[in-house]
Amino acid sequence: MKIVILDGYTLNPGDLDWAPIKMLGEVEIYDRSKPEEIVERAAGAEVVFVNKVVLSGAILDQLPGLKYIGVTATGFNNIDIEAAKKPGIIVTNVRAYSSASVAQQTFALLLSLVNRAEMHSQSVFAGEWAASADFCYWKSPLTELAGKTIGLIGLGDIGSQVAQIAIAFGMKVIAYRKHPKPVEGIEMVSLDEIFKRSDVVSLHCPLTDGTKEIINKDNLAKMKSTAIVLNTGRGPLIHEADLAEALKNGVIAGAGLDVLSAEPPKGDNPLLSAPNCVITPHVAWATFEARKRLMQLAAENLSAFMKGNPINVVS
Numbered sequence: 001m002k003i004v005i006l007d008g009y010t011l012n013p014g015d016l017d018w019a020p021i022k023m024l025g026e027v028e029i030y031d032r033s034k035p036e037e038i039v040e041r042a043a044g045a046e047v048v049f050v051n052k053v054v055l056s057g058a059i060l061d062q063l064p065g066l067k068y069i070g071v072t073a074t075g076f077n078n079i080d081i082e083a084a085k086k087p088g089i090i091v092t093n094v095r096a097y098s099s100a101s102v103a104q105q106t107f108a109l110l111l112s113l114v115n116r117a118e119m120h121s122q123s124v125f126a127g128e129w130a131a132s133a134d135f136c137y138w139k140s141p142l143t144e145l146a147g148k149t150i151g152l153i154g155l156g157d158i159g160s161q162v163a164q165i166a167i168a169f170g171m172k173v174i175a176y177r178k179h180p181k182p183v184e185g186i187e188m189v190s191l192d193e194i195f196k197r198s199d200v201v202s203l204h205c206p207l208t209d210g211t212k213e214i215i216n217k218d219n220l221a222k223m224k225s226t227a228i229v230l231n232t233g234r235g236p237l238i239h240e241a242d243l244a245e246a247l248k249n250g251v252i253a254g255a256g257l258d259v260l261s262a263e264p265p266k267g268d269n270p271l272l273s274a275p276n277c278v279i280t281p282h283v284a285w286a287t288f289e290a291r292k293r294l295m296q297l298a299a300e301n302l303s304a305f306m307k308g309n310p311i312n313v314v315s
């Protein structure tokens with residue numbers, strides 16, 4: 001069975017072993033593939049693995065031999081699922097491999113906004129503490145999380161772990177999800193209440209037609225002027241120009257983002273020059289531990305498919 005990995009570099013830049021997948025067939029590995037390279041590279045393959053390569057209907061139409069797409073990620077918004085269904089291509093994703101890592105990064109972003117450890121450290125190393133008249137000083141207001149309300153949009157594998165950390169910080173957790181059901185210690189609320197009541201709004205839902213640009217001018221206007229938006233989900237969950245304006249005009253106080261609408265971003269992305277905005281380059285998933293699990297689970301997905309009992313099929 002010919003297996004083509006179209007964008008393998010970010011999963012395994014050299015610190016992991018492809019062995020779990022190599023055991024399952026004849027594997028061709030590409031670090032990255034440009035859109036115009038996909039069809040030629042995947043031609044004749046029954047299996048392709050992609051992380052962020054976009055497999056549109058137009059591309060899938062040109063791959064008649066393809067039987068299986070293994071997404072080496074949780075989010076699968078880069079695949080045209082309806083187009084894959086027509087010829088019966090099975091698409092699988094990998095759930096929960098990085099939930100702890102993403103929840104950790106969510107708080108890394110939040111703490112970087114409310115404590116500014118890096119900014120203060122840079123100031124100390126620039127000599128400002130040595131020159132200070134007082135034993136302490138701060139360069140930006142510091143905020144205690146205990147007692148604050150965090151509003152989660154999405155309460156699945158990642159949102160649930162974020163909730164546990166928030167509770168450990170003494171925060172009140174409110175949440176909105178697609179299929180609301182009671183969860184101990186968390187108040188389920190409407191989307192409107194998330195925006196109105198939260199000191200921190202954190203996005204943990206998939207990117208779909210229903211969630212695209214859920215952070216927009218109208219919803220930002222409902223938020224407290226002291227509120228923070230966190231996004232470790234997908235960039236297009238946010239209307240970026242609206243968020244940049246809101247940060248500039250003090251409509252909200254800050255944003256911590258691990259994802260942007262285009263990755264890598266274009267130089268003119270308005271968030272790159274927005275105030276009180278912390279951005280990391282889509283690293284939430286990328287701990288060694290999570291990538292190692294991802295490799296193993298992606299191979300297990302393919303193995304189950306090859307045995308005729310596919311698991312983690314997305315629809």
Ligand SMILES: NC(=O)C1=CN([C@@H]2O[C@H](COP(=O)(O)OP(=O)(O)OC[C@H]3O[C@@H](n4cnc5c(N)ncnc54)[C@H](OP(=O)(O)O)[C@@H]3O)[C@@H](O)[C@H]2O)C=CC1
Binds near residue numbers: 154282
């Ligand atoms: N930055 C990074 O490195 C990573 C980012 N991600 C992103 O995080 C997302 C979430 O991952 P994960 O928690 O594992 O996924 P899950 O499928 O476990 O959870 C998704 C949650 O989103 C909710 N949801 C779905 N549609 C809507 C909607 N229209 N409105 C509100 N809530 C909705 C679901 O609701 P319900 O449970 O009621 O159905 C569920 O609670 C992924 O889709 C991916 O895009 C994932 C991994 C790494």
Ligand SMILES: O=C(O)C(=O)CO
Binds near residue numbers: 074076
């Ligand atoms: O797993 C995911 O959804 C990620 O974004 C990491 O590739």
